[in-house]
Amino acid sequence: MIAAPQPTHAAAVTAPNAADRLAVALDFPTAAQAIAFVDSLEGSCRWMKVGLELYCAAGNSLIETLRNRGMNVFLDLKLHDIPNTVAGAIRTVTSAGASLLTVHAAGGEAMLRAAAEAAAENVNSPRLLAVTVLTSMDTSQLTGIGIHDTPATQVLRLAHLATACGVDGLVCSAEEVAPIRQTLGAIPYLVVPGIRPTGSPTGDQRRIATPAEAIQSGASMLVVGRPITQSQNPAETARVILAEIASV
Numbered sequence: 025m026i027a028a029p030q031p032t033h034a035a036a037v038t039a040p041n042a043a044d045r046l047a048v049a050l051d052f053p054t055a056a057q058a059i060a061f062v063d064s065l066e067g068s069c070r071w072m073k074v075g076l077e078l079y080c081a082a083g084n085s086l087i088e089t090l091r092n093r094g095m096n097v098f099l100d101l102k103l104h105d106i107p108n109t110v111a112g113a114i115r116t117v118t119s120a121g122a123s124l125l126t127v128h129a130a131g132g133e134a135m136l137r138a139a140a141e142a143a144a145e146n147v148n149s150p151r152l153l154a155v156t157v158l159t160s161m162d163t164s165q166l167t168g169i170g171i172h173d174t175p176a177t178q179v180l181r182l183a184h185l186a187t188a189c190g191v192d193g194l195v196c197s198a199e200e201v202a203p204i205r206q207t208l209g210a211i212p213y214l215v216v217p218g219i220r221p222t223g224s225p226t227g228d229q230r231r232i233a234t235p236a237e238a239i240q241s242g243a244s245m246l247v248v249g250r251p252i253t254q255s256q257n258p259a260e261t262a263r264v265i266l267a268e269i270a271s272v
């Protein structure tokens with residue numbers, strides 16, 4: 025079988041097309057379920073996010089399979105460990121073919137610098153995104169882990185730290201996009217999960233926005249999981265979300 029042409033990193037990450045601003049979260053327990061779901065999207069989406077659940081089950085071979093189907097892969101491992109271990113993990117996953125990879129900004133300056141340096145060693149490394157405050161967390165949950173600030177304050181603190189350490193972008197909620205843009209400008213690539221089209225169940229997410237609200241706020245890319253994966257008609261739901269993104 026001839027593999028589909030693969031987009032370059034730069035083209036994949038900067039293109040303004042609606043399909044390049046939506047990553048579908050493939051939160052499935054097996055590769056077979058994930059691939060069947062991708063096929064059910066009927067080519068409507070170009071970015072697939074592989075998280076811990078699926079990566080633990082399927083590993084790098086799934087990334088290759090998705091790439092062979094013409095998909096860009098966002099590997100959302102949220103690495104958070106000592107600097108040496110995170111740098112090693114980044115070197116190991118570089119060959120997998122993902123275009124985006126996440127680390128936790130809360131890992132701190134030394135970890136973030138080690139991660140950015142490891143990613144810079146190879147032109148084929150994924151672009152590095154730092155997760156600020158999980159969109160499932162609100163002020164009371166931050167208090168519970170000893171952070172006596174609002175999510176917005178903590179996100180901005182971590183956004184400044186992570187960009188100073190050389191990451192390519194950040195993961196935050198739609199609520200923090202405008203404040204980040206005001207202080208850090210247009211350059212950081214801002215990826216926003218916690219997206220809920222009007223009427224979708226919130227589930228465990230706490231800092232949510234509709235696709236249009238998130239794009240209007242200045243998000244570069246949205247992550248949508250359950251509103252699409254649990255839809256009766258995933259391809260149609262994805263097309264409606266893409267139309268909402270394109271309408272802004």
Ligand SMILES: O=c1ccn([C@@H]2O[C@H](COP(=O)(O)O)[C@@H](O)[C@H]2O)c(=O)[nH]1
Nearest residue numbers: 049075157158159217218247248249250
């Ligand atoms: O702060 C974060 C960082 C990552 N995520 C991931 O995005 C998707 C969201 O899925 P939904 O089903 O649309 O809630 C999921 O894979 C998370 O691991 C996040 O939600 N928040």
